[in-house]
Amino acid sequence: MDELLAMSKEEITRLETMQRIKDKRLTQGEAARILGLSVRQIKRLYRAYKGEGAAGLVSRRRGKPSNHRLDGGTRQKALDLLYERYADFGPTLAHEKLSERHQLRLSRESVRKLMIAEGLWKPRRGKKAPVHQMRERRACLGELVQIDGSDHAWFEERGPQCTLLVFIDDATGQLMELWFVPDETFFAYCEATRHYLERYGKPLAFYSDRHGIFRVNQPRPLATTSGLTQFGRAMQELEIQILCASTPQAKGRIERANQTLQDRLVKELRLRGISDMATANAFLPEFREDFNRRFAVAPRSHHNAHRPLLPAENLDLILSHQETRTLSKNLTLQFKHMIYQIQSERPDYALRNARVTVCETPQGEVTILYKNQPLPYSLYQKAIRQADIVDTKSLDRQVKAPPSPAPNHPWRRYGHHLNGKPIEEASPHGTD
Incomplete structure (x- = not known):
């Protein structure tokens, strides 16, 4: 009885090629170019075909476990660590941690397959990439x-x-x-x-x-x-x-x-x-x-576009909050609800209506500049507090919920707060 052979598409193609070589319709060099193999491999396959027929072209490894399969102990240790520490990690990051922190030798694809099999990671369907105008990277570090x-x-x-x-x-x-x-x-x-x-x-x-x-x-x-x-x-x-x-x-x-x-x-x-x-x-x-x-990737140019800070560039003043004020006749100005009195040896008329720059640091330190030179001052009077200006992004954090009343607060003795009973039922004296 003829034996049935299970062959892959690649093996069937090789069988047809070997038959053509046997019938002198194809040279071994031409067969190598068709199959994408070397002439030496073609000779080896042809010897197996002549000796065993079609069975000589079937892989001997079929049905046997792979030589590159993951070791059972490594697989179990990886699973234990994934469940214990990295259950919500992605496969790439989980692979990095298993390799770097626990010295487990396994590929990223092995980690991905393990996580998919255990339900720790759900493969995502590829989304259709949105169409945006491409912009090439800048050439130099520090250019943008x-x-x-x-x-x-x-x-x-x-x-x-x-x-x-x-x-x-x-x-x-x-x-x-x-x-x-x-x-x-x-x-x-x-x-x-x-x-x-x-x-x-x-x-x-x-x-x-x-x-x-x-x-x-x-x-x-x-x-x-x-x-x-x-x-x-x-x-x-x-x-x-x-x-x-x-x-x-x-x-x-x-x-x-x-x-x-x-x-x-x-x-x-x-x-x-x-x-x-x-x-x-x-x-x-x-x-x-x-x-x-x-x-990070290498830039197209090795030129570094960064420029050094100049000695004259005082970051303490440049990175401060600056506002312009006009001095009054008595050399005062108001800034952030405070009144500042300028102390100067110059005659008062020399600084009347002068434009000055008020610089405030993150620590609340204030410097008053006139023609880029600091002026001495003293705090004269604190102005009445006004409404604060709050940025929209920080509005939710600035608005605080009112504190909850204490357990013995009189408000809690109202009828609609006593287990849903009306005040007539809750009050020991009733109502008139």
Whole structure:
């Protein structure tokens, strides 16, 4: 009885080719080009075909376990660790941790298959890529730096929600600065920018969204203003251009980086038990270095576009909140609900109606400049407190819910608060 052979499509193609070689209709060199094999492999296959027929072309490994299969002990240890520590990790990040922290030798695809089989990871269907106009990366490091703030539960339930300020280089995709702050404010960006400038120097341009920190969003700014925000004025003094994107897709590099950070950084903070901003900021340089080692790319040009800070550029004053005031006849001015009295050896008429610049640091220290020279002053009187101006992004955090009444508060003795009974039933004296 003839034996039935199970052959793959590739093996059937090889069988047909061997038959053509046997019938002298094909040379071994031509067969090698057709099958994409070497002539030496064709000779080996032809010898097997002449000796055993079609059975000689069937793989001897069929039905047997692979030599590259995952070791049972390694597989079990990986599963235990996935369930214990990395149940909500993605396959790529879980593979990194298993390899680096636990020295398990297995591929990323093996981890992905394990997680899918155990229901820890659900493969996603490929989405149709949206069509956006392509923009080539800048050529040099420091030519364009994208900046943004990401408000997220970075410490999950272990700590308060805060904002991560992210600076990423457009040419290399390298994280240049990461800094946790309570809110996305002018002084927060100044603090992160100072770290950046002291580490790398001045880039040519910052690329941001249209947040009010970077751009005056009034259609018709007041004539008394310069048309620049505080951050815009500071960057103008440092000769750093600010560009604002019209859509999130226009600055997609930092948007995608924020999504990656909200996955990877959150899990790194959890693994290290970090639950406050001070400890997290101390850890960020280590995380930034590891992130850049994995994901940064080489720029097209080796030229570094950063410029050094000049000796005359005083960051303490440039990165301060500055407002212009006009001195009164008695040399006083009002700023932030306080009245400042100028103490000067000059005659009073020399400074009357003079335009001065009030500079306030994040610590609340105030310097008053006249022609770029500080003026001595004393606090004369505290003005009456007025309404505070609150940014829309921090409105929810500024508005606090009223405190709950105490358990013995008279309000709790009202009838509609006594187990749903009306006041007539709840009162021991009844009503008239």
